[in-house]
Amino acid sequence: MADLRKKNDGNSIEERARKIFPSGGFGNLKADLVIESGSGGRVRDHLGKEYIDFVLGSGPMLVGHAHPDVTEAVEKQLSKGTTFFALNESAIELAEMIVAAVPCAEQLRFVSSGSEATLYTMRLARAFTGKEKILKFEGGYHGMNDYALMSMAPKKEADFPQPLPDSAGIPTSVGESVLIAPFNDLETTKELLIQNRNEVAAVIVEPFQRLISPKPGFLEGLRELTASEGVLLIFDEVVTGFRFSYQGAQGYYGVVPDLCALGKVIGGGFPLAAVAGSRKLFDHFDSEKVGASGYLPQIGTLSGNPVASVAGIATLKILSKAGAYEEIFETGRVLMAGIEDILKSCGVEAQVIGEPPLFDVVFGSGSLDDYRAVAACDISLLGKFNQSLRSNGVLKGDTKFYVSLAHTSEDVQRTLEAVDLSIKGL
Ligand SMILES: Cc1ncc(COP(=O)(O)O)c(C=O)c1O
Structure with missing residues (x-):
């Protein structure tokens, strides 16, 4: 043989x-x-x-x-089994801790990566508003999904709001549903949003974009503008969540979005991320609440994985001291x-x-x-x-x-x- x-x-x-x-x-x-x-x-x-x-x-x-606390928690969980696809108490406890900490979070769903989390925030915004377009900022990083890979790191300058795909293999139709604005430029963002108000479901932003701090008033202005135009505001807090403060960038800058994506810190070094936001938005993950046409199925093999959850809980406990x-x-x-x-x-x-x-x-x-x-x-x-x-x-x-x-x-x-x-x- x-x-x-x-x-x-x-x-x-x-x-x-x-x-x-x-x-x-x-x-x-x-x-x-x-x-x-x-x-x-x-x-x-x-x-x-x-x-x-x-x-x-x-x-x-x-x-x-x-960290010894994280290691101990994970070791204890390992001998009890590593993944179940079903509810487990550790994932429920971690979700409770996140909801207690993050201002915009009334409910959440777990996923396995930040890219998945941002994808769901955008899909949820479309389902809730019935509108299609997403406004994102040039240079904003929201992971590797098709929508995120629009003008994430463009090599040439396009006129706003024209998006440029950052990767081969992205359908051109994706570009038709993304508008690009310059970060920290509230006036241009406002103009674009008003021109497209009937089509824009959400503005997605890293509240601290890569290394760039928001100018005073920028996030507050986005909050006001989106609220007045019937557009949702998404904070991508995959980086800033539990890092800039226990409440994330929302607490640090004092601006509360409609929903957010979380990742990195909350999994304590394991693959775990989350989408969090208000209860009325999250009804869309419940077919009994919204019916078939408004329903967003959301399934993931490792969602709420107990090993990642206990690592996340131990990490948040250390940070809350x-x-x-x-x-x-x-x-x-x-x-x-x-x-x-x-x-x-x-x-x-x-x-x-x-x-x-x-x-x-x-x-x-x-x-x-x-x-x-x-x-x-x-x-x-x-x-x-x-x-x-x-x-x-x-x-x-x-x-x-x-x-x-x-x-x-x-x-x-x-x-x-x-x-x-x-x-x-x-
Ligand atoms: C702001 C932001 N959003 C989303 C992501 C994607 O997260 P992941 O790498 O877990 O898919 C990252 C990753 O670095 C990020 O920095």
Whole structure:
């Protein structure tokens, strides 16, 4: 009988990855890094090199890797079974915690990824309003669904509200139901919304778009405008949920949307995300309430998975302790200020933008209020900076420093030393 087992042929781990994955990786980070383990604010690669980690698994690990409370909760659940497709008490408890914390949330549904969550927010808005179009902002990231991949990172400038698809394979018809507006430009958004008021179901926005803070009044203006035009306001809080505050960006900025998408932190490092909003909207997930024509079926093999739920519960319990957010913000503030000082003392044309739990260095000057302004900054210099940080034992994403509760003052000190070396070496 033929041996069906394919051999590794003694290849290195990177070679094995290159053989099996297109572009050699998962499509996330550059495929030249293999992580073996993580603990607190650090990760170690397969060669044993340790890094201070500001990737945080792209954000979920806000309390740090392998937090003992999260690990204990997960270990306990593992021996009780790992997925049931049915209600389980842990998922109900996590949902109760989310609803108690997030201002717009009266009800929710669990899904497995942020991309799925944003897809449902938009579909729900269409079902509720009976209208088709979604207004999103240029440069806004809402995951990998077809609607989200409209002008997420356009390589050329189109006139607003023309969307440009970010991926091959998206039907042209999707573009016909998406309008694009410039972030932080309330006047243009208002004009577009008023011109299309009879067709627009929702405005979807990252309240803090990538690294760009909303200008004072922008989110408040969107809230007023959408309410007066009969359009729903969706906050994509996949990044900001339970990160900017226990109430998310809604609490941080004091603006409450009609519904939101949550992900990352709420799954404690496991695949879990959610759509949350008001009861009257969520009736559309209940065929008995809305009848067949208004009904949105919503089914997912791993929805409300108990392992992810207990990890989420343990994570939220850690974050709800007094002082947790103060600590995360203080760590972020010290890093941001320290990096600013280094940039100034080296006379580099660069700045630190963002908020203490999530920021980055951008190599450009002036006010960076929208996608086009940030896209005009020097991305290749940023790439070199990231690479040099990595050689100096600091790991960050391409465009982000995610700060965790587990980062220590020694981590901060060592990071600033690495930033100093890296900036001087550019
Ligand atoms: C704002 C925002 N929305 C949605 C998503 C998609 O989430 P996921 O990667 O879980 O699909 C992300 C992922 O980074 C995100 O940053």
